[in-house]
Amino acid sequence: MPSPDFQxxxxxxxxxxxxxxxxxxTPTGATYSAVRLARVLxxxxxxxxxxxxxxxxxxxxxxxYDGFPVRSFPLHMSGKVRKLRGxxxxxxxxxARKIDFDIFHxxxxxxxxxxxxxxxxxxxGRPVVLKITSDGWDTPEGMKAEKWGVVSLxxxxxxxxxxxxxxxxxxxxxxxxxxxQIAVIPxxxxxxxxxxxxxxxxxxxxxxxxxxxxxxxxxxxxWLGHGKGTDILIETWRRMRQRRDNIFLMLVGDYLAAHGxxxxxxxxxxxxxxxxxxxxxxDAERYxxxxxxxxxxxxxxxxxxxxxxxxACGLPCVVNDLPGVSCDIYPDESCGFRIAGNRAxxxxxxxxxxxAEPSLRDSMGRAACVRAQQFFSQDSVAGRYLDLYGKVLAxxxxxxxx
Numbered sequence: 001m002p003s004p005d006f007q008x009x010x011x012x013x014x015x016x017x018x019x020x021x022x023x024x025x026t027p028t029g030a031t032y033s034a035v036r037l038a039r040v041l042x043x044x045x046x047x048x049x050x051x052x053x054x055x056x057x058x059x060x061x062x063x064x065y066d067g068f069p070v071r072s073f074p075l076h077m078s079g080k081v082r083k084l085r086g087x088x089x090x091x092x093x094x095x096a097r098k099i100d101f102d103i104f105h106x107x108x109x110x111x112x113x114x115x116x117x118x119x120x121x122x123x124x125g126r127p128v129v130l131k132i133t134s135d136g137w138d139t140p141e142g143m144k145a146e147k148w149g150v151v152s153l154x155x156x157x158x159x160x161x162x163x164x165x166x167x168x169x170x171x172x173x174x175x176x177x178x179x180x181q182i183a184v185i186p187x188x189x190x191x192x193x194x195x196x197x198x199x200x201x202x203x204x205x206x207x208x209x210x211x212x213x214x215x216x217x218x219x220x221x222x223w224l225g226h227g228k229g230t231d232i233l234i235e236t237w238r239r240m241r242q243r244r245d246n247i248f249l250m251l252v253g254d255y256l257a258a259h260g261x262x263x264x265x266x267x268x269x270x271x272x273x274x275x276x277x278x279x280x281x282x283d284a285e286r287y288x289x290x291x292x293x294x295x296x297x298x299x300x301x302x303x304x305x306x307x308x309x310x311x312a313c314g315l316p317c318v319v320n321d322l323p324g325v326s327c328d329i330y331p332d333e334s335c336g337f338r339i340a341g342n343r344a345x346x347x348x349x350x351x352x353x354x355x356a357e358p359s360l361r362d363s364m365g366r367a368a369c370v371r372a373q374q375f376f377s378q379d380s381v382a383g384r385y386l387d388l389y390g391k392v393l394a395x396x397x398x399x400x401x402x
Contacts, residue, residue, distance in 0.1 A: 013045035014102040040382040098124040111148040114155035127160030134302040140176040161392045165303035168324010183388040187305040188381030196314030197275035205290040215248035219291035221306040229297030230267040236347040251279035254280035288313040312372035316364035335368040342372020
């Protein structure tokens with residue numbers, strides 16, 4: 001377990017408030033990522049609490065989730081008067097608590113979150129760290145093009161730390177000459193939960209999930225829609241089925257179920273006994289462990305944590321080559337194929353190779369698992385956060401001394 005020396009805090013771990021837009025009982029991927037990180041940081045001695053967006057009565061009066069204190073305020077999803085009242089209550093809360101935390105860590109950008117970052121620093125004197133979630137959206141150039149772009153950049157330049165999940169995001173931040181500490185820290189994966197299945201375990205899972213034993217199973221995790229390349233995925237499956245009649249596709253995601261067939265960006269999914277739409281599940285690792293190849297034709301990602309979950313399960317991955325993202329996850333073809341241009345025919349060619357060459361499939365899966373364990377394990381990610389927190393606090397101490 002990582003344990004850096006926090007000289008600025010007399011060798012004690014920092015106390016951190018996580019700000020997350022969505023939280024239980026209506027979590028998003030960012031929620032799960034923040035909670036996973038909080039658990040590992042807690043094991044390192046870090047005191048973590050949550051402030052979340054008010055999306056219902058659950059956390060208005062405070063409470064605990066998995067031992068973490070949680071409190072909600074209406075800052076995003078409400079009318080102007082309610083937002084103002086929420087901001088006033090939020091301000092009183094963080095000012096009253098400023099002796100109880102060392103760092104305010106915001107998960108996700110957007111102009112409201114960037115305003116909050118500036119406001120928290122102004123009201124409490126505490127350093128604020130922002131985690132970027134989507135390339136081209138909450139990176140500086142993306143924010144400049146959005147509503148309140150000038151204000152967003154003003155707030156960006158007053159951050160103490162920026163977490164970029166990929167080297168591409170970090171380069172965009174450096175191009176704007178941000179004075180903040182900039183660290184490349186990907187999302188982490190629980191390698192105890194997500195791990196390869198033995199051949200016997202795989203057969204048992206296929207029986208439990210009612211997947212034909214002799215099927216060649218392609219798996220996808222995430223919401224379903226145009227932005228995630230569901231159209232490319234289905235076209236790839238159709239073409240593969242023309243060549244091999246045992247190609248089985250599992251779509252593990254909830255977009256269609258949650259938003260309906262007519263939602264913007266929705267993609268019609270054909271009915272077939274060889275295609276299954278599973279919906280959102282709490283045991284995604286079982287579906288990965290029962291599969292042969294992970295396919296991810298997403299058109300835009302901040303990072304795409306499901307990829308490293310598939311890698312940790314020992315699956316070879318075939319993915320759309322997203323600039324500044326995919327190269328960080330798959331530095332070469334030893335652990336995955338990156339498809340330039342997101343072309344269905346290229347997906348078919350690479351998946352066809354994996355189908356025809358079991359030895360390639362096995363070696364790529366083993367390499368993917370090793371890379372996930374070495375570079376994306378939760379302990380590795382937590383260590384990088386602890387290092388960033390230490391640098392941020394050391395910089396703050398030097399500023400105070402001046």
